[in-house]
Amino acid sequence: MTxxxxxxxxxxxxxxxxxxxxxxxxxEAARRGDDVTIVRNGSRGMLWLEPFVEVDVEGTRVxxxxxxxxxxxxxxxxxxxxxxxxxxxxxxxxxxxxxxRQDRLTYARMGVIDPLDLDDYQxxxxxxxxxxxxxxxxxxxxxxxxxxxxxxxxxxxxxxxRKWQTVLDAPGDTKYICCNADEGDSGTYADRMLMEGDPFxxxxxxxxxxxxxxATQGFIYLRSEYPDARDILREAIEIxxxxxxxxxxxxxxxxxxxxxVRMGAGAYICGEETSMLDSLEGKRGMVRAKPPLxxxxxxxxxxxxxxxxxxxxxxxxxxxEGADAYASRxxxxxxxxxxxxxxxxxxxxxVVELGFGVTLRELVEDFGGxxxxxRPIRAIQVGGPLGSYLTADxxxxxxxxxxxxxxxxxxxxxxxxxxxxxxxxxRLARFAMEFCSEESCGKCTPCxxxxxxxxxxxxxxxxxxxxxxxxxxxxxxCDVMTDGSLCAMGGLxxxxxxxxxxxxxxDFGLTAQEVTS
Amino acid sequence: xxxxxxxxxxxxxxxxxxxxxxxxxRAVAESxxxxxxxxxxxxxxxxxxxxxxxxxxxxxxxxxxNLSRAEVHGVVSFYSDFRSSPPADIGVxxxxxxxxxxxxxxxxxAHAAKSLGIGVGDQTGDGSVGLEQIFCFGNCALGxxxxxxxxxxxxxxxxxxxxxxxxxxxxxKGT
Ligand SMILES: Cc1cc2nc3c(=O)[nH]c(=O)nc-3n(C[C@H](O)[C@H](O)[C@H](O)COP(=O)(O)O)c2cc1C
Ligand code: SF4
Ligand code: FES
Numbered sequence: 001m002t003x004x005x006x007x008x009x010x011x012x013x014x015x016x017x018x019x020x021x022x023x024x025x026x027x028e029a030a031r032r033g034d035d036v037t038i039v040r041n042g043s044r045g046m047l048w049l050e051p052f053v054e055v056d057v058e059g060t061r062v063x064x065x066x067x068x069x070x071x072x073x074x075x076x077x078x079x080x081x082x083x084x085x086x087x088x089x090x091x092x093x094x095x096x097x098x099x100x101r102q103d104r105l106t107y108a109r110m111g112v113i114d115p116l117d118l119d120d121y122q123x124x125x126x127x128x129x130x131x132x133x134x135x136x137x138x139x140x141x142x143x144x145x146x147x148x149x150x151x152x153x154x155x156x157x158x159x160x161x162r163k164w165q166t167v168l169d170a171p172g173d174t175k176y177i178c179c180n181a182d183e184g185d186s187g188t189y190a191d192r193m194l195m196e197g198d199p200f201x202x203x204x205x206x207x208x209x210x211x212x213x214x215a216t217q218g219f220i221y222l223r224s225e226y227p228d229a230r231d232i233l234r235e236a237i238e239i240x241x242x243x244x245x246x247x248x249x250x251x252x253x254x255x256x257x258x259x260x261v262r263m264g265a266g267a268y269i270c271g272e273e274t275s276m277l278d279s280l281e282g283k284r285g286m287v288r289a290k291p292p293l294x295x296x297x298x299x300x301x302x303x304x305x306x307x308x309x310x311x312x313x314x315x316x317x318x319x320x321e322g323a324d325a326y327a328s329r330x331x332x333x334x335x336x337x338x339x340x341x342x343x344x345x346x347x348x349x350x351v352v353e354l355g356f357g358v359t360l361r362e363l364v365e366d367f368g369g370x371x372x373x374x375r376p377i378r379a380i381q382v383g384g385p386l387g388s389y390l391t392a393d394x395x396x397x398x399x400x401x402x403x404x405x406x407x408x409x410x411x412x413x414x415x416x417x418x419x420x421x422x423x424x425x426x427r428l429a430r431f432a433m434e435f436c437s438e439e440s441c442g443k444c445t446p447c448x449x450x451x452x453x454x455x456x457x458x459x460x461x462x463x464x465x466x467x468x469x470x471x472x473x474x475x476x477x478c479d480v481m482t483d484g485s486l487c488a489m490g491g492l493x494x495x496x497x498x499x500x501x502x503x504x505x506x507d508f509g510l511t512a513q514e515v516t517s
Numbered sequence: 518x519x520x521x522x523x524x525x526x527x528x529x530x531x532x533x534x535x536x537x538x539x540x541x542x543r544a545v546a547e548s549x550x551x552x553x554x555x556x557x558x559x560x561x562x563x564x565x566x567x568x569x570x571x572x573x574x575x576x577x578x579x580x581x582x583n584l585s586r587a588e589v590h591g592v593v594s595f596y597s598d599f600r601s602s603p604p605a606d607i608g609v610x611x612x613x614x615x616x617x618x619x620x621x622x623x624x625x626x627a628h629a630a631k632s633l634g635i636g637v638g639d640q641t642g643d644g645s646v647g648l649e650q651i652f653c654f655g656n657c658a659l660g661x662x663x664x665x666x667x668x669x670x671x672x673x674x675x676x677x678x679x680x681x682x683x684x685x686x687x688x689x690k691g692t
Contacts, residue, residue, distance in 0.1 A: 012656045015671035047658040186614025189655035224561075224598050225654050263561055265596035268652060282556030283588075284595040300553060342658060344619035349658025372620065381615055417657070419619045427623075428615065435652065 002035040003081045006054040006061070008111065010043035010196050011228040012189065017068055018051040024069040025053075028076055036081070042197015044111030045351030046098055054093055057083035063093040098348070098367060103329060105321075105337050106314045107190075107353045109198045115232060118239055121200045127245070129319030133208045134253045141212035142168055145315060147323035149335030154180050154271075154308030155383070155412045155488075157334075157401045160315075163305060166295040167213040170303035177209045177218035178280065178299055178306045182264055182271035184223060185384025187343040187415035190351055191309035194339075195222075195229040198313075199236035203259060205312035207250060208319055209305050210257040218259040219299070221276050224266055233261050268439040272487050273306040275441060286441050287487045308413070310339055331357030334400040334411075342368045344381075344417035356411075361395035364418060375420040379428075379504070383412025385435055386492035388499035389425065408499070410492075425504035429497045430458040436493040447490025450481045454497065461508050468514060471501070539573045541566065546581035556582060556592055560599055569600045605640040605647030607685045609633070609678070610664040613650045616657035625661045626650065628675040633682075645689075646682065 007013075007022045022038055029036040046052060049065035053075075062083035064075060071088065078086045090096055104110070113120040121127070133141045146161025167175060179202065183191040195202060206218045222230055237259055240246040246258050262280055264270050270279045274288035277299050298304025314336065318326045327335045334356035340363055342349045347369035352358075360380065364370070371377055379389045382399075388409040390397070397407055404411045419428075433454035440447045454477050460470045478494035485491040501508060505515040533540035545562045549555040559578055564570055570593060579589045593599045611626050630636055633646055640647040656662040659671035663678055666685040670677070 011654075011669060012659055012671060015654075015656050015662065015669045016659055050659070183655060184653065186653045187616040187657045188653075189657055192655040225651065262558065265557060265561065266598035267596050279557065280554060282554035282558070282592070284591050343616040344657065344660070346658065385615060415616075415657070417616045417619060423619065428618070431613075431615070431618070439652075 002037045004037045004039060004056040006039050006041045006056075006111075007051060008043040008197075009040035009115070009228070009232075010050070010193060011226070012047050012193075013043050013050040013052070014228070016050050016066065020069040021051045021053065021067050021072060024072040025076075028072050032076065034076070034081060039114050041113065042109075042111050042115050043193060044093065044099060045107065045193065046096070046348070047350040048348045049090070053080075055080055055083055057081075061093045063090045063096065064088045065090065098350075101367075102353050103337055103355055104353045105317045105326065105329070106201070106310060106339055107194070107198075107351065108317070109201065110193065110351075111197060113198065115197050115199055116235055116239060118200065118243055121198075125320060126200055126316070127204060127251075129316035130204050130207055130211075130245075130251065132319045133211050134251060134255075138168055138212050138214060141208060141319065144318055144323045145212070148318040148326040149323075149330070149333070150311065150314055150318060150326065151334065151336075151401070152308055153310035153314070153338070153413060154273075155185075155410075157411070160307060160311055163295055163307070164209065164212055166293065167215075167303045167305050170296050172303055174300075174302045175213055175215035176299040176302055176304040177206050177213070177215045177312075178273075178277065178304055179206055179218065179220040179312055180271065180273060180276055180306055180308050181220050181222040181226075181229070182268075182276060183226075183309070183413070184268040184271040185386075185413050185415050187381065187417035188341050188384060188413045189343070190339040190341050190414065192226050192229055193351060194309055194313050195226070196232050199229075199233050200240070201313050201316055202233075202309055203236060203240055203246070205315035206259055207246070207257050208315050209307070209312060211250070211253075211255055213303070213305055215305065216256045216258070218257065219280055220259060220261045221264060221270070221280055222261055223264045223271075230261055230263065237261070267441075268435075269441045269487075269489055272489065275487075276306070277304065284441075287443055287489075289486060310413075329355035331355065331398060331400045333402060338399065338411070338414045340399065340414045340416060342416055342418070345371045345373055345420045346418045347372045347374075356400045357398045359396050359398050360390070360416070363399070363416060364395065368416075368418065371418060371420040373420045373422070375422065377418055378421040378423045379419045379425060379500075381417045381419070381496065382415070383410040384415055385432060386410075386488060386495055387412055388495045389428070389503060390499075391503050408495070410495075425500040425507040426458065426462045426509075427507075429500035429508075430455055430462075432493055432496040432500075433458060436489060440489060444484065444486045444490060446481045446484035447486075447493075450477050450490065451493060453477055454481075454493075458497075458508075461510070464509055467509055471508075471510065471515065474501070536573070538567075538571050539577055542571065542573055542577045543581055546578045550581065556584065556589065557596075560593065564599060569603050572601070603644070606645045606689050607666045607682065608647050608649065608664070609682060610649045610651045611673075611678075612652070612654055612656070612660065612662040614653035614657065614660075616653070617660035617662050620660045622661045625663065625673060625675060625678060629663075629678060632675075632679060645686065 052065035270285040275285040279285040436451035
């Protein structure tokens with residue numbers, strides 16, 4: 001009898017040796033005459049344990065990690081195939097507290113199934129949401145998404161149901177679904193993991209969106225830094241077409257919907273939705289002024305739903321299990337779950353899906369185990385490069401859109417980047433300005449010129465050149481960028497800069513008094 | 518061969534018969550002509566075939582897709598992925614995103630620049646190794662992250678980076 005062994009194909013797992021482990025296991029098992037079947041699953045999200053190898057022992061999956069190719073022979077000697085004890089063994093995967101304490105809805109199948117096995121997908125609840133959606137009217141589907149409270153996971157948190165309603169109500173025969181898979185924020189990788197580990201969930205969410213608003217074509221705008229996701233998505237799309245899911249007659253419904261993957265080309269700004277649309281049209285990714293809303297005049301001027309990977313990836317659950325089930329999670333006006341990503345200087349980095357309202361402390365300390373270096377936490381940046389820096393004193397903030405906004409921060413895409421006490425906050429503030437000048441689309445002067453000036457002025461401050469005068473200049477620049485930028489690139493870059501100055505003035509050679517006066 | 522020299526004038530390429538590069542670029546562009554807004558896809562195709570965008574790209578693609586040269590040039594220059602000269606044999610790309618900075622990315626970049634003797638964005642004199650910065654590979658829990666010869670690696674220390682570059686160089690000399 002063959003023993004099934006799971007080794008992730010996730011690109012983070014591959015980055016720390018998963019392919020080498022798979023090769024070593026195949027060779028070593030063959031040498032010993034052991035009959036093994038290797039499945040390349042998605043990652044469970046316990047990234048610090050990658051490569052995380054699971055063995056199916058009479059229906060129970062037993063986990064080992066982090067495994068290196070060198071460990072394989074020893075593991076087999078110890079009795080890997082029977083789930084025997086070993087220094088790297090973590091026991092039954094479903095009982096690992098780090099996973100068991102999560103509430104995985106969007107990520108329900110992550111790491112569990114073979115990402116490209118449609119039978120496996122359906123055996124784990126896949127396509128139930130789409131089948132329910134087919135039985136509803138378009139308005140019925142939009143109502144379900146609206147009632148779930150689902151908000152955009154790409155950053156701004158706009159209610160998905162309201163966006164879909166606008167597109168449904170817009171006149172016109174040609175409409176589009178555009179999935180924003182640009183995931184440019186440093187510290188975020190949950191879109192990538194879902195696309196690599198459970199791509200059918202994204203395709204199902206997009207198909208439901210298409211049926212809901214009357215769109216027949218979907219595009220996934222994927223950043224070029226994710227070639228593995230590209231290959232897996234393209235394969236998944238072919239499989240879905242072959243199955244009669246994508247194409248002219250979606251699961252026998254008589255409705256048409258198809259999806260193509262389009263690649264970005266290394267521009268952070270193309271994650272901004274209007275810039276993304278221009279890029280999808282084959283142009284420079286220039287930000288468009290709003291109105292018109294993309295929902296009314298989006299791709300090629302047609303009504304378009306633009307949603308993030310995780311927004312669309314949460315839709316199948318809503319349609320399968322009901323809006324109430326989704327809305328029963330979360331806090332206040334932030335309903336449902338968020339797929340938080342622990343990154344940076346963190347001991348147990350990875351993905352934690354929980355209802356909104358969980359505190360930063362629970363995520364960073366309980367799940368994350370504090371810093372990887374073992375040193376004290378100095379600063380935490382939530383929500384990507386445009387998010388404010390928080391201090392260790394703010395760890396009790398609950399992750400919830402409005403609470404974070406009130407604290408001058410943002411939940412954004414749920415990325416949490418931890419820095420220890422060796423972090424140089426003046427350098428990170430300078431980097432924020434440098435990044436903005438590097439990635440600005442160039443349309444507005446405050447963003448384009450302001451960020452370049454910002455770098456120079458921070459350099460002067462840290463060099464001790466008229467600190468007080470240059471601080472005033474820097475804060476003025478921040479004001480101009482905040483007020484005079486067309487989009488959040490220029491508009492929010494002052495957030496990390498200002499928070500670094502006000503919370504860590506000593507890194508700029510300033511005193512607390514100097515920065516408040 | 519007078520035909521051929523024509524194709525060497527920037528923007529002057531028109532005789533595909535005499536210029537196989539121009540002919541290929543044209544064929545690639547034509548294969549996507551029916552798609553909506555295909556310019557980015559066409560440029561990706563050309564770059565994946567040649568490793569960079571040959572000089573004839575702008576005029577030929579502009580002609581096939583019925584765009585102005587300025588439009589095509591504008592797109593090529595907007596996106597950092599597109600390059601107008603051949604890449605190094607071994608590309609070393611180091612992530613400078615905040616999450617990787619939190620675990621030593623800046624020191625890794627400095628180390629790479631020093632040990633290769635080149636700056637970010639440059640190639641070694643013999644064109645064997647090029648150093649680039651990237652903003653995030655989506656490997657932010659297992660940084661520092663670097664890609665060497667197209668493969669992404671996590672938890673890259675300076676010593677590991679040197680070893681990876683050496684391995685890649687040994688590999689490329691062996692073939
Ligand atoms: C500079 C900038 C970069 C952005 N990058 C992304 C991104 O990488 N992915 C994403 O989904 N949204 C990104 N957004 C947000 C999008 O503009 C848009 O709000 C989102 O795609 C809408 O989908 P959602 O409502 O499902 O979140 C970015 C916004 C700005 C201003
Ligand atoms: S703020 Fe910056 S990125 Fe946004 S539109 Fe203006 S120039 Fe472009
Ligand atoms: S910040 Fe380096 S991989 Fe994301």
